[in-house]
Amino acid sequence: MPAMVILLVALAVLLLFFSFSKKLWRGVEDWFHVYQFLKVPQHNHTTLQENHLYRKVSLYLHSLPSIEDSDFTTLLTGKKYNDILLCLGPDQTIQDRFLGATVFWHNQTDVDDGADQNPQFNRARAFVLKIRKVDKRRILRPYLQHIHAVADDIEQQGNRDLRLFMNTAAAAQGRGRWRSVPFTHPCTFETLAMESDLKNRVKSDLESFLRAKQYYNRLGRVWKRSFLLYGPSGTGKSSFVAAMANFLRYDVYDIDLSKVPSDSDLKLLLLQTTPKSVVVVEDLDRFLAEKSTAVSSSGMLNFMDGVVSSCCGEEKVMVFTMNSKEHVDPNLLRPGRVDVHIHFPLCDFTAFKTMANNYLGVKEHKLFPQVQEIFQNGASLSPAEIGELMIANRNSPSRAIKSVITALQTDGDGRGSGSPIVRHTGEDDVDEPDAVMCGEGLHTVKDLRKLYGFFRLKNTRRSPSSNTSSMPSPLR
Numbered sequence: 001m002p003a004m005v006i007l008l009v010a011l012a013v014l015l016l017f018f019s020f021s022k023k024l025w026r027g028v029e030d031w032f033h034v035y036q037f038l039k040v041p042q043h044n045h046t047t048l049q050e051n052h053l054y055r056k057v058s059l060y061l062h063s064l065p066s067i068e069d070s071d072f073t074t075l076l077t078g079k080k081y082n083d084i085l086l087c088l089g090p091d092q093t094i095q096d097r098f099l100g101a102t103v104f105w106h107n108q109t110d111v112d113d114g115a116d117q118n119p120q121f122n123r124a125r126a127f128v129l130k131i132r133k134v135d136k137r138r139i140l141r142p143y144l145q146h147i148h149a150v151a152d153d154i155e156q157q158g159n160r161d162l163r164l165f166m167n168t169a170a171a172a173q174g175r176g177r178w179r180s181v182p183f184t185h186p187c188t189f190e191t192l193a194m195e196s197d198l199k200n201r202v203k204s205d206l207e208s209f210l211r212a213k214q215y216y217n218r219l220g221r222v223w224k225r226s227f228l229l230y231g232p233s234g235t236g237k238s239s240f241v242a243a244m245a246n247f248l249r250y251d252v253y254d255i256d257l258s259k260v261p262s263d264s265d266l267k268l269l270l271l272q273t274t275p276k277s278v279v280v281v282e283d284l285d286r287f288l289a290e291k292s293t294a295v296s297s298s299g300m301l302n303f304m305d306g307v308v309s310s311c312c313g314e315e316k317v318m319v320f321t322m323n324s325k326e327h328v329d330p331n332l333l334r335p336g337r338v339d340v341h342i343h344f345p346l347c348d349f350t351a352f353k354t355m356a357n358n359y360l361g362v363k364e365h366k367l368f369p370q371v372q373e374i375f376q377n378g379a380s381l382s383p384a385e386i387g388e389l390m391i392a393n394r395n396s397p398s399r400a401i402k403s404v405i406t407a408l409q410t411d412g413d414g415r416g417s418g419s420p421i422v423r424h425t426g427e428d429d430v431d432e433p434d435a436v437m438c439g440e441g442l443h444t445v446k447d448l449r450k451l452y453g454f455f456r457l458k459n460t461r462r463s464p465s466s467n468t469s470s471m472p473s474p475l476r
Contacts, residue, residue, distance in 0.1 A: 034132065034133045034134075035130050035131065035132055035133065036130075036131055036132075036133050036136055037128055037129065037130055038128070038129040038131065038140075039108075039126050039127075039128050039129075040053055040054050040057050040126060040127045040128070040129065041054065041124065041125070041126040042054045042124070042125040042126060043124075043272070049271050049272060049312060050272055050273075050274050052274065052275065053144075054125075054126070054127065055151075055274065056147055056148055056151035056152075057105070057127050057147060057151075058127070059150070059151040059154050059155070059160060060147045060150050060151050060154075061088060061094055061096075061105055061127070062085075062086070062087060062088065063150065063154060064094060064096060066094055066095050066096060067086050067087075067088055067094055068086060069094075069095070088105075088107045089107065090107060090109040091106070091107060091108065091109060092106070092107050093105065093106045093107075094107075098139055098142075098143045098146065099138070099139045099142070099143075101131070101132065101135040101138070101139050103129060103130065103131045103135075103139075103143070104129070104130040104131075105127050105128070105129055105130075106127070106128040106130065107125075107127060108125070108126045108127065108128050109124075109125055155249065155276070160249070161182055161183075162182070162183035162184075162245060162246075162249065162250070162251055162252070163180040163181070163182060163183055163251045163252075164180060164181050164182070164183040164251070164252045164254065165178040165179070165180045165251065165252065165253045165254065165273075166178065166179060166180070166181075166254050166256065167253075167254075167255055167256055167259055167260065167269055168259065169259045177265075177268065177269055177272055178253070178269070178272060178273075180251075183245065183251065183252055185239075185242035185245070185246070187239045187240075187242040187243045187246065188243050188246055188247070189202070189203055189243045189247060191243075191358050192236060192239060192240060192243055192354075193236060193347065193351040193352075193354045193355045193358070193383045193387075194236070194240075194351065194354070195350060195351075198342070202244075202340075202342070203247065205225075205340065206225075206244065206247060206248060206317075209225045209317070210248070213315070222309070222310045222314060223314050223315050223316075224309075224314070224315070224316045224317065224318060225316075225317050225318070225339055225340070226304070226317070226318040226319070226320070226337065226338050226339050226340070227244075227317065227318070227319045227320070227338070227339065227340045227341075227342060228319075228320050228321075228322065228325065228333060228338045228340070228341045228342070229241070229319060229320070229321045229322070229342050229344060230285075230321070230322040230323065230324060230325050230341070230342075230343060230344065231323070231343055231344030231345055231346075232323060232344075232345075232346060232382060233323060233382065233384075234382035234383060234384030234385060235344035235345065235346065235347075235382050235383055235384070236344055236383050236384075237282075237321045237344050238282070238321070240342075240344070241278065241280055241319050241321075244278055244317065244319070245278050248276070248278070248317065249276070250276050250277050250278045250317065251274065251276065251277045251278070252277065252278045252280060253269075253273045253277055253278070253279045253280065254280045254282070255269060255279065255280065255281050257281065257284075257287050257295055258287075260294065260295050261294050262294050262295070262299075263294075263295055263296055263298070263299030263302070266295055266299055266300075266303050267299075267302070267303065267306075267308045270303060270308055270309060270312055271308065271311075271312050273312065273316065275314050275315040275316065276315050276316075277316055277317075278316075278317045278318075278319060279316060279317070279318045279319070280318075280319045280320075280321070281318075281319070281320050281321070282320075282321045283321060283322070283323070284300075284320045284321065284322050284328075285322035285323055285324060285325065285327070285328055286323070287300075288300075288328060288329075288332070289327065297329075297332075300332070301331070301332065301337070304318070304320075304332070304337045304338075305336055305337040320338065325341075345380075346380040346381060346382055346383075347380055347381055347382060347383045347385075347386050348375055348380065349371065349372045349375040349376075351383060352371060352375070352386065352404070353368070355383060355386055355387060355390060356368075356390070356397075356401070359387060359390035359391065359394065359400075360390055360394060360397040360400055360401075361397070362397045362401075365397065365398070365401055367398065367401045367402065367405065368401075370405060371401065371404065371405060371408070374405060374408045374409065375408070379408040379409065380408070381404075381407060381408060385407070386404055386407075389403045389404050389407060390404070
């Protein structure tokens with residue numbers, strides 16, 4: 001046993017010696033070789049815009065096998081639950097070789113002493129390239145081109161993880177305006193409850209936009225596209241934004257106007273967005289109606305189609321959502337500011353069939369003619385309401401469809417047929433032996449609201465202006 005302890009101690013000392021020798025050798029190299037240090041900051045400190053080279057370098061470095069040899073590596077979960085990602089830790093160094101030369105990248109993170117009380121969102125991040133002067137003239141330009149090519153290939157293959165950015169209420173010296181989380185929303189155009197023809201037209205429009213850089217440049221126009229999504233709450237506007245982002249493989253910037261202190265700060269937020277992104281402003285009509293935020297109407301107009309938007313709008317999609325555009329100034333929605341208007345109505349029979357396929361795995365059912373007849377009589381609910389009924393009764397497609405029928409007859413915008421009547425087909429309500437019954441089942445939207453707290457959904461859909469007092473501060 002003592003011999004084993006001595007052996008372990010000897011191994012530990014040997015490992016420490018090798019680690020020390022490695023650092024000592026780097027110091028000797030620094031002494032005898034003349035190095036140059038090139039800094040790639042995350043933000044341009046003059047314009048406050050994000051440095052696009054920083055993102056490309058980050059993608060490139062995290063694709064290198066040598067990241068495993070870093071002294072400190074962060075382990076993160078990837079898109080899938082079982083995926084493990086290696087990330088370069090703060091203030092750590094990674095080695096790379098190119099055309100016979102060895103270079104080093106240092107992940108530099110400096111905390112601003114004048115930052116607010118949450119300094120983790122106010123760090124000045126940068127990658128520092130350490131390269132020998134004798135190698136710089138020979139390899140620097142082709143090396144940077146190599147980094148661009150590898151990063152572009154990663155993005156084109158869809159291997160880059162998308163991010164959701166949210167603006168914060170406070171920012172320190174131009175930094176910390178955005179903080180981000182992984183964007184993992186699973187919605188795609190295939191799962192949207194929308195007319196197939198409309199989905200195909202939107203996809204075709206977005207594909208045309210992706211290929212149109214030279215066309216926009218020839219016209220002297222900014223390479224961007226703007227959409228207005230309007231319709232009642234729960235009709236799928238937010239899911240549509242997620243589907244767009246997943247289709248384009250763009251990051252999402254969600255701007256909360258209630259946290260924007262001025263017109264100039266709104267411009268700075270736009271300046272710090274990156275190309276290949278979807279910039280979203282939700283519930284714009286409510287902000288315009290209440291007129292109590294620090295952002296003015298002219299500030300919003302300039303945000304949508306001003307000089308700043310023209311300077312930093314390259315390869316961006318801007319999306320604005322509203323419950324209704326009836327009381328909105330038409331100048332705000334004119335061509336140039338908004339290119340495409342898409343109406344999101346309450347659910348119809350076509351959308352219902354799509355949802356039944358997605359939620360229940362049912363393409364045809366003997367109750368479908370009855371559902372179609374009720375829709376034709378004028379009853380309707382939002383896709384969110386119908387979707388929740390299907391989720392609550394997902395173990396029994398028949399019971400789920402009957403619940404939708406009952407909800408349409410009793411809660412379908414007050415246009416139903418009176419007392420609920422469900423046509424039974426003679427089959428058991430429970431299609432599967434392990435189906436779970438919730439009391440007598442969830443048959444009406446009222447039952448659902450009691451269970452999930454959706455009691456405001458109906459009032460919001462019937463009278464969008466009746467609950468404006470609970471909304472965020474509006475534009476002035």
